[in-house]
Amino acid sequence: xxxxxxxxxxxxxxxxGDSLAxxxxxxxPGATVLELGPAGGYFTRHMQESLHCIVDAVEIDHEMxxxxxxxxxxxxxxxxxxxxxxxxxxxxxxxxxxxxxVLEHLRFPERLLxxxxxxxxxxxxxxxxxxxxxxGGLIAALLEGQFDYRSEGLLDRTHLRFFTQHSLDTLLRExxxxxxxxxxVDRAFFDSEFxxxxxxxxxxxxxxxxxxxxxxxxxxxxxxxxxxxxxxPKLPEKPFSECFPVRLFWxxxxxxxxxxxxxxxxxxxxxxxxxxxxxLPKETQATRFRLRLxxxxxxxxxxxxxxxxxxxxxxxxxxxxxxxxxxxxxxxxMHCMSVNGRTLATLTSPESWLGLPWAEGEGVVPVSVMVDxxxxxxxxxxxxxxxxxxxxSPIRQExxxxxxxxxxxxxELTARDAxxxxxxxxxxxxxLALEQLENNLSMQRGAxxxxxxxxxxxxxxVARMRSFSWWLHRFFYWPSRLVYRLRNL
Numbered sequence: 118x119x120x121x122x123x124x125x126x127x128x129x130x131x132x133x134g135d136s137l138a139x140x141x142x143x144x145x146p147g148a149t150v151l152e153l154g155p156a157g158g159y160f161t162r163h164m165q166e167s168l169h170c171i172v173d174a175v176e177i178d179h180e181m182x183x184x185x186x187x188x189x190x191x192x193x194x195x196x197x198x199x200x201x202x203x204x205x206x207x208x209x210x211x212x213x214x215x216x217x218x219v220l221e222h223l224r225f226p227e228r229l230l231x232x233x234x235x236x237x238x239x240x241x242x243x244x245x246x247x248x249x250x251x252x253g254g255l256i257a258a259l260l261e262g263q264f265d266y267r268s269e270g271l272l273d274r275t276h277l278r279f280f281t282q283h284s285l286d287t288l289l290r291e292x293x294x295x296x297x298x299x300x301x302v303d304r305a306f307f308d309s310e311f312x313x314x315x316x317x318x319x320x321x322x323x324x325x326x327x328x329x330x331x332x333x334x335x336x337x338x339x340x341x342x343x344x345x346x347x348x349x350p351k352l353p354e355k356p357f358s359e360c361f362p363v364r365l366f367w368x369x370x371x372x373x374x375x376x377x378x379x380x381x382x383x384x385x386x387x388x389x390x391x392x393x394x395x396x397l398p399k400e401t402q403a404t405r406f407r408l409r410l411x412x413x414x415x416x417x418x419x420x421x422x423x424x425x426x427x428x429x430x431x432x433x434x435x436x437x438x439x440x441x442x443x444x445x446x447x448x449x450x451m452h453c454m455s456v457n458g459r460t461l462a463t464l465t466s467p468e469s470w471l472g473l474p475w476a477e478g479e480g481v482v483p484v485s486v487m488v489d490x491x492x493x494x495x496x497x498x499x500x501x502x503x504x505x506x507x508x509x510s511p512i513r514q515e516x517x518x519x520x521x522x523x524x525x526x527x528x529e530l531t532a533r534d535a536x537x538x539x540x541x542x543x544x545x546x547x548x549l550a551l552e553q554l555e556n557n558l559s560m561q562r563g564a565x566x567x568x569x570x571x572x573x574x575x576x577x578x579v580a581r582m583r584s585f586s587w588w589l590h591r592f593f594y595w596p597s598r599l600v601y602r603l604r605n606l
Contacts, residue, residue: 129159136246136302136336137163140217143244143298143340144168148212151175151236153197153229154219158185165189170213173206198224203235211236214243218336220288221247221276230292234343242342243294246302250279253332254304254311257318263311270310271335282337294341299350301334309335320468321412324362324381359386361411361493365395365486366470367403374407386492390420395486403483406473410451411493413467418491419444419453419460424475425485432483433475447472464493 131138137160144150144164152174155161158181164170165188173191176182186192193205197219214233220226233243248271255271258264266274280288286296306313306326318326326332360383366374378401382393397403406424410417421436435443437460441453444460450469453462462471473486 129163131163131167134302136338137217139300139302139338140215140244140246141168144170144213144215146170149173149210149238150213150215151206151211152189152215152217154216154222155185155189156181158188160215160217161185161188173211175200175202197229202229202232206236208235209238212238212241214241216243216245218246218248220245220285221273221278221280224277226278227288227292230289230294234293237343240342242297242340244338244340245285245289246336246338247280247285248273248276249281249301249331249334249337251281251331252304252309252335253326253329254306254309254313254335256332257306257313257322257326258311260318260322267310272310280337282331282334285337285339289339289341293343295343295345296339296350297342297346298340300338301331302336302338303330303333304335305333323376324364324412327376327379327381360384361386361413362409363393363411363488363490364409366407366409367397367401368405369402370404374405378403384490384492388492390418390489390491393488393490395488397484397486401483406475406486408471408473408488409469410462410471410488410490411464411467411469413493414464414469415493415495417462417464417493419462420489420491421487422473422489423487424473424483425487427482427484432481433473435474443474444471447474 129137131141141160141163146168147170148168149171150164150173152161152164152172155174155176156178158174161172161174165172172189173193174182174185174189175193175195175197176185177194177196179194182192182194193200214237220229223229237243250271252271264272266272268274282299289296313326362381363384364379364381366379368374368378372378380395380397382395384391384393408422410419419437421434423434424432426432437455437458441455441460444453444462448469448471450466451462451464451471453460453471455461
């Protein structure tokens, strides 16, 4: 990081909302901190005095290093692009490493980021801030053909690298770091060095620059760790090619409509029906509203609109069944017409607007506005859609008739299936009864077999007894006959 004659001096203020004030909320009190690029030590002093941290630092500029030294335990002077920090500092000695507006000044920020884990304690983390090159004020200046380097700011002449949120996220992941938290430092375009007034820009450009949150981010802050979080912080997802802006303007009775009192909510292209909700800033004294439904000519279906009060009560409501008469009384560059139970708004200009026919009541404070609508279709698309509807309608009716017939058949088949299931249940019960009967018969057969065996045994016993009786008879018979004959002699 080459030395620069410019001295970065600022007053640290915890209530300012700037990058250092937000970074300070991430620094644990009493932590051991390594601050890379402390400049004059304004943040170093806050960490040492207010947070009671032990701070070591590395600074390239000798005069700034001397200014920061009183608040440091140890201070090294040198170029972060060439220093080998693990050889100069203790291993795993720091809870936090701070790189506030440093990476953009380096030729090889990835080389520095790969050195830092060797000096970080377990569960330690890095705090990083970088300017956002995708800031809307800078984009507006580019559209005017301006890209002027300055002593400080986004186009600081000592900046060697430029970052967006996506490119910083990629750099961190490629060097082994994982973002755990993102914060943005937002700044109004006119309050930046670019002094951009939105009302001087074309409508489509001012709508884009004033509505996407990341375009109002002047600096990105990130807390990065070596281990990945369970749920990664989300980056912006939906590309603008898939969206269209709906802008609400509000004003008091004597006020003109302007961009300062307006708000944009993004709808999605291709969504047949979607609800857009606007939340008005607190203490807004709005008596009139204007809606810019899109940023391009085309057709939009309107279904309903409403204004709500502080307690959620409906102060005013319009729905398509009310007709289009009231809508056509206060509009420009558009026309509303009821078609097939829906209100079709025809936009002829990117700046077409519709004044809500809302009559303010006494003591009534509107806090939100709701619009239920479709999406801006081109004339060619709408004509093709109507032609397709004419062709598809009879086919759709035939399909619906077939679907109804199939549904009836399905009901009949379901009933038949239920009947068959009931019969199957009866048959299953009878089969079970038969199986039980067979088991009983088998048991009875076994009992009869045992009884037959007992009878056979008894019969054999009787036969033996008979044989024994005969022999016994013969044994007594012959002696008796001999006695008888002897008596008769």
